[in-house]
Each structure stands twice: as C-alpha cells, then as structure tokens.
Amino acid sequence: MNDNLIKSPDRVKDHGEVFTPKRIVNLMLDQPEIQAKINDLTATFFEPSAGEGAFLVELLKRKLKVARDKSTSASTFNTKSLLALSTLYGIELLEDNVEMLVMNMITTFNLEYSHIITTDFRAKVNRHVLDSAKVIIQANMVQGNTLEKVSADGSPIIFSEWKPEAGNNVQRTEYTFEAIIDQSGPTGTVQGATEEMDLFADTGYFDDSKKEESKMKQYALCSWASIYKQKIA
Numbered sequence: 286m287n288d289n290l291i292k293s294p295d296r297v298k299d300h301g302e303v304f305t306p307k308r309i310v311n312l313m314l315d316q317p318e319i320q321a322k323i324n325d326l327t328a329t330f331f332e333p334s335a336g337e338g339a340f341l342v343e344l345l346k347r348k349l350k351v352a353r354d355k356s357t358s359a360s361t362f363n364t365k366s367l368l369a370l371s372t373l374y375g376i377e378l379l380e381d382n383v384e385m386l387v388m389n390m391i392t393t394f395n396l397e398y399s400h401i402i403t404t405d406f407r408a409k410v411n412r413h414v415l416d417s418a419k420v421i422i423q424a425n426m427v428q429g430n431t432l433e434k435v436s437a438d439g440s441p442i443i444f445s446e447w448k449p450e451a452g453n454n455v456q457r458t459e460y461t462f463e464a465i466i467d468q469s470g471p472t473g474t475v476q477g478a479t480e481e482m483d484l485f486a487d488t489g490y491f492d493d494s495k496k497e498e499s500k501m502k503q504y505a506l507c508s509w510a511s512i513y514k515q516k517i518a
C-alpha cells in the first residue's frame with residue numbers, strides 16, 4: 286500500500302486522489318454497523334473509488350479472520366475464505382491504482398490464507414484456492430468510471446455475483462453494474478459513495494424476473510476451489 290497520502294498535486298486536483306491512512310480506515314471499519322456486516326460472511330462491500338485498496342485490503346483481512354473462526358476444518362476454511370473474498374468489490378478510475386489494487390488484494394489473500402491454513406488448521410496451502418482467489422479478485426476489481434458506469438475501454442462495467450450453493454458449490458452470474466444499481470433500491474444505492482453496499486443482496490428490489498432480464502452470462506455450477514477453471518454454462 287502507498288504510505289504517502291498523495292502521489293502528486295495534479296492527481297489530487299484532477300481525480301481527488303488522496304489515500305486514507307490506515308488509522309482512519311481502522312477507525313471506520315471498527316464502527317459497530319460495519320463490524321456486524323464483516324461478521325456476516327455473505328454481506329457484500331463495494332468501494333466506488335477504491336484507490337489502491339485501503340479499505341478493501343483491510344476488509345479482506347478482517348473477513349478472513351471471520352472465515353477462520355467459522356470454520357471447523359481446513360476444507361471448510363478453503364471454501365469460506367473464497368466466499369469471504371467474493372463479497373468484496375471495487376471500481377477505480379486510474380490504471381496504475383487498479384494494478385496496485387489487484388496486486389495488494391492478491392498478496393493479502395495469499396499471505397493471510399496461507400498463514401491461517403498452515404498455522405490454525407495445520408494443513409497445506411491449496412493451490413486451487415489461490416488460483417480461484419486470483420480469478421475472483423480480477424473479476425471483482427474493475428478499472429472504470431463509477432459515475433458513468435463504464436470500464437476503461439468504454440464498455441459497460443460488469444460484475445459477477447458469486448452465489449453459494451449446496452455442496453460447497455458456487456454459481457457465478459454476470460450482471461452489468463448499471464442493472465445492479467438501477468434495480469437494487471435503497472440498500473444498494475451507490476449514491477452517497479459509502480464504502481459499504483449490498484451489491485447483490487436479496488433486497489426484494491432486484492427481484493428474480495428483473496434479475497433474469499439483466500443477466501449477462503452464467504457459468505457452470507462448480508466448487509469454490511474450481512472457479513479458476515471457469516466454464517460457461
């Protein structure tokens with residue numbers, strides 16, 4: 286993570302780029318309402334101006350600890366660590382920041398997951414988990430313009446929903462960012478730009494018929510650790 290709060294005065298002027306210090310990130314994430322969401326492994330977080338991941342990286346560390354505490358075995362932790370990761374979403378405008386964001390998320394997942402699986406569960410690091418984590422991070426961290434809802438090449442921003450299914454499986458479905466925020470209602474509003482947002486929560490506003498219409502692509506049902514094999518249904 287960048288220890289300097291700004292990279293250049295021009296970037297502050299042009300893009301409002303000022304990074305949040307770790308102390309402030311921790312203060313904000315310690316708020317009881319945020320803490321309750323962190324403790325809920327399926328609650329999603331969305332950072333509309335992610336920078337290099339000041340909030341998302343800390344959320345990942347905290348969610349992985351929750352995943353550990355809710356796991357009774359190494360194989361449960363393998364699944365729950367990926368579920369925890371899959372709930373974190375971010376958009377960032379600038380290419381160099383997104384590169385750092387993706388790298389910071391991958392490094393954090395690899396270090397924290399490996400530490401927990403070897404120390405707390407006395408098990409081996411599972412390469413399939415690390416490969417699947419990389420795919421989730423690359424899908425959930427997008428370079429684009431949040432206000433215009435377009436990615437760097439001008440195409441609509443697309444996010445994946447990672448829905449846990451029975452038997453350690455996951456159903457991945459893609460939706461445009463526009464469809465998600467236009468149909469998700471009060472608990473899913475991006476306006477206000479808070480760092481917490483239930484992107485895919487079952488709010489009742491994003492009902493099944495609308496969801497069906499705005500579906501972009503559905504992947505075959507697979508186990509969490511097989512996400513990296515990515516087959517389209």
Ligand SMILES: C[S@@+](CC[C@H](N)C(=O)[O-])C[C@H]1O[C@@H](n2cnc3c(N)ncnc32)[C@H](O)[C@@H]1O
Nearest residue numbers: 300302303304305334335336339377378430431
């Ligand atoms: C104030 S910084 C905050 C970065 C990070 N959230 C943090 O707390 O360290 C704002 C970030 O938003 C990005 N940004 C500016 N306009 C944006 C837009 N329209 N869409 C997405 N990101 C944007 C900037 O490049 C910058 O990295």
